[in-house]
Amino acid sequence: MSKSQAISVWKLNELSQPARDKLLERTESDMSEYLLQVSPIIEDVRRRGDAALTEYAKRFDGANLREADLKVSSEEFVAAAEKVDADTREAIEYAADNICRYHEAQKPGEMTMQEVRRGSFVGERFLPIPSVACYVPRGKGSFPSVLMMNVIPAVVAGVKQVIVITPPGADGSVDAATLVATQLIADRLNCRIDVFKCGGAQAVAAVAYGTATVPRCSKVVGPGSPWMVAAKQLLSSRIDPSIPAGPSESIVFADGSVDGGLAALDLLIEAEHGPDSSAFLVTTSQQVADEAIAAMPAHWAAMSDLRVDYSSTVICGSMGGIVVAEDRGQAFEFINDYAPEHLQILSTDAWQYLGDVENAGEVLLGKHSPSTLGNFVLGCNAVLPTSGKAATVSPLSVMDFMKFMSVAYVTESGYPEMAKQAERLATYEGFDGHARAVSSARNRYMR
Known part of the structure; x- marks a missing residue:
């Protein structure tokens, strides 16, 4: 059976309420198993610190690290710069420039004040939080883009201590482009950013408690695996876990004005992140659904075996596929109930649908705004709420790295x-x- 024949197709009119509810679930819907698994890891890091981190680096990442190797050295930054080609460096610089522009415009003034009654004034004074750990995942790839999305708004906000935690590769190194992006940001924004080789639940524990090498931080941000998400939940009384950012998820909405092959192309963007991702094409057109199914084999033929395996697991399983709605109202009722991390709207008049959207981490409008652009170079933040939390939680922003205190004065x-x-x-x-x-x-x- 070909992959296209195995694509999951869901017709909303034919689904029972329990079956519809099942479609809304994510990998993290039931965290009980993950919570049990990470609890002893957290306790071990709390007790043994760096020694535990090096052992988990060996067990989970295959890396033989000494405790002295946990912090990335200046020599490693130099070596990384030599490994990254000119085109990749140019793309990093381009993305960093856009991300800086977007977040610099977000930053509030130092203080606001208004006269609520004659002689009585109230307002806010804005201050950066003291420290933050920015998590950059590594298990399913290398992500300098994630580093930029996390670190840049923190530095723009004025956080004094910004560090990066990321899993090491099997050779004990950190992704070269990630280090190049770190150095570029540090140089551009005139700050210091230390990078530490630890990932998963153990990394969250390290920054929650602090070790001899890894500093304790006030907050941890960034997307990660369910194990990392579970660790943030368990440690929420020790460290601010920020927005829920778990495995990737998306909905591509397409009306009858676009080719289903384009919808299939964009459906694969988030589906290829990993087998724990979620990705649906929602359409009011059976023709679009049929065209998407027909186009998928050609799209897969142009991808690596790993990404085909990830994406096919998602869209041929229970966490993805094609959802056929009877009409626009039914389609957006499902979309808003799902509250996706990424929502892409494909139409020759995409703006007409924006008013229908109530819950989404981001909305990308039109045929020229695929999620790829938002993930890498547009400038808006790609660290977005997952697991339906977009109903109440906003994307990562400068304000996630700031606090305000109320200020009042009565004459x-x-x-x-x-x-x-x-x-x-x-x-x-x-x-x-x-x-x-x-x-x-x-x-x-x-x-």
Whole structure:
């Protein structure tokens, strides 16, 4: 049986409610098994620190590391620069420039203030968080783009200590392009970024507790495996786990105005990330569905065996395929219930559908805006909420690396009215100390 014949096809009109609910599930829908597996790893790193990290590097990454090797050396940065070709370097520089522009425009001013009543002012003062660990996965590839998406907004926000944690390769090295991107950002934005060789749950534990080599951080950001996601859940009282960013997921919506072969091409973008990804083509056109199925063998023929294996596992299984909707309303009801990480809209008039979208990490409109561009070079952040969390959570941004404190100031002229109304509410709620603090008793101390 060919891969095209095995593509999963789901017709929403024919699905029972339990079957429809099943389509909305992700790899992380049930984290109980992962939580059990990572709990002892976390405890081991807490107790033994660097020694545990080197052992897990051997067990999970096949890398023989000494504790002294956990931090990437300056010599390794130099060696990495020699390995990266000019075209790749140019692409990294191009992407970094766009990502910097996008996030620099996001950064708020130092302070806002408004006069809510005459003589009474309230506002916010914005400050960067003290430290952050940016996770760059390695298990299914090398991702300098992920490094840029994580590190650049952190540095733009003004975080003083930005580090990178990433799994080592079997030879103990870090991906060369990832190190080149790190150095480029450090040079451009005039900052220091240390890189550490640790991945998975053990890396999250390392930055949550700190080791002799890896510094403890206030927050950890970046996408990763279910094991990493589980570790962030278990350690959420020790370190801010940031937005939920698990295995890749996408929905490509295509109406009848586009060729299904184009929809099939874009369906493969996120599906090829790994067998734990999720990817659906949602369409109101049976013709588009048929064209997508017919085009898939040619697309697969142009891909490596590994990426064919990953993507076919997804779109020929229960976590992907083609969803045929009766009409536009049914299609977007499913899309909004799914709340995908990536939503791509293929149509000759893609903008008409934007108002139908309520839940998505990002929306890419039109035939010239494939997810590939968003993932690498457009500049908008590609670290996006997964597992349906796009219903309430936003993409990674400069604000994820900042906090604000409320600031208030009441003048002598503004005080009487504020005090009168506050005393009334405090009295009603039974807070005598609150009420007395704004009563006539205060006046004798204010003269």
